[in-house]
Amino acid sequence: MTYQSIASAPPTDQELNALVAQARLRNQSVGVTGMLLYEDGRFLQTLEGPPAALSQVWSSIQRDERHEDIELLSEHYVEARLFSDWDLLLYRKREQAPPSLWERLRRRHPLNQYVKGVVRDAFDANEAGLGELFARLASSGWDGDELVRELIEPAARAMGDAWLADDCTEFDLTLGLGILQMAGHAVRYAEDVESLRSKTYSILLAAAPGEGHILGTSLLADQFSDAGWKVEMAFPTSDEALANQLSAQQPDAVDIGLSDAITRQGRIARLRETVKHSRLVMPDQALVVSVGGRLFAEASATAEHVGADLSRQSLAGTRLRVAELVAHAKSVKPRE
Template structure:
């Protein structure tokens, strides 16, 4: 059994802070939605430190130039709960998980949350520099196992991780999506072929459906009707599968289609009402050459749509890696992770309704 698999397989529930308890390290960066004063930063640190103490979490956060960088370490179950809260916090945006992996020891054991607003701390500078360029060891291992001749170990790793996280959202953002990007990196390094990448993504998609089989859909008063589809011609379906699972769990009326042509997609939106459409490119490859085509398709979908206020979300590795933006493809927003798709749709829909109200266009219900 490899180290990462052993780590997940040995996890137990609860907030065990004993030296022998498994440790996980999570790092991320984000952008504050508005500048924070010293008082606001103090309040943030006080609240977060109390929550971290209750969860057995230690770590540090840097706030500089309206950006956050945070390092968290502790029991995997606690990390998953803290990350779920962080991902929903409206005080920051452009949240990007940089690394999540098993850790042999804590680096910030003295602090529930150390806060710094400047440079000069050698330890923090060293940690920040190394983490920004670090890789997700668990995702690398999962990617390698997904293209192995026998994928049993990949299934076991994912199942064990979900048993601990109990969160499809955390599993998606911290393990499955990074593994998909690792598969693309293996191809770029000539360590595997495109067939292997496609096979690996299909296996990840299958394993996700297995672990998500027991998921329960939330109840919402006014669910949105959302079309989820890969861009016509895109052969990698994992991104659409992850997005559909996130939307379904959130209680929305999710329709998944795989149109083979632009005309087929136009017919779908012309004959059915959708509040939003989620179009995705490959989660493994950047697909830079398809950005212009995606913009053309987004424009044609808007023209064909029964809903004049249709919200269009674009996703895929190109947007996760900031190679392309929503403006580049004429979408209302770009989604960097399925874990944030519902929030992305809500924000884009709110912005569109606000714009329409300003020019007297009736709002879509």
């Protein structure tokens, strides 16, 4: 549920912090999570949890004299919590602007300093320049997984943020991701011990039905091919089309990818049906299902919510995690 209200009197920082501390204790006790926005005397809050718990919290909110003109904006069932890590996240407008995306990236990892240039080159369709950069970094000793995790994935998310901010068109975003995808083929992955045990494994790498961004699916193809897997790719327009390819290929695993640039918040329910439909195609085989995309990378949903065995938070290392799941599935007798 989401509501807005007006503060009866503008709270001080101390009063606002006390309000949030009190609300967190209350929310913890009944299993409610959410976020609270405060700016210029107005509140906007989203809460999620079991209906009975939300009803209890809502009654308390309505009795609270610290705000007035309380208006319920929406109340509906959701497929998964969006704020599962927060008893209550508070955001308030700050006089000093927070560090930019690029400043935050540069503080984290040496490769992040290249992200801004990668985004620029992707939007400028400079595939050759990007390929040269990735190849140069690889020859300098950077591991393929590091290049994906610290450079390519942040660049894709920054491009998605540019689209959300209306700094580019959807066409620009899709084309830019395509350039990034093609240049990403310059990234290679070192052979490891696990690959020696997975050469007989097979995987179908599929974009989620209707998904137009295929960066992750394409880069995963390089990962699994380098590890010795038999790889097939699919870009289905429907669950039925995906089911037909699964039936024809009979793989050990399938990865179903959403956009790596945009969160696709409204796709959880549909993706769950896709996973369910895929499992029904191979009832006598323990098919390993992984899902991925920015939606999962930012922990706004988990594999359990869509019935998958793995929700990858990064493309990096996916081949190893899926290999472990396939090996385990083959060692366990299928359930009757």
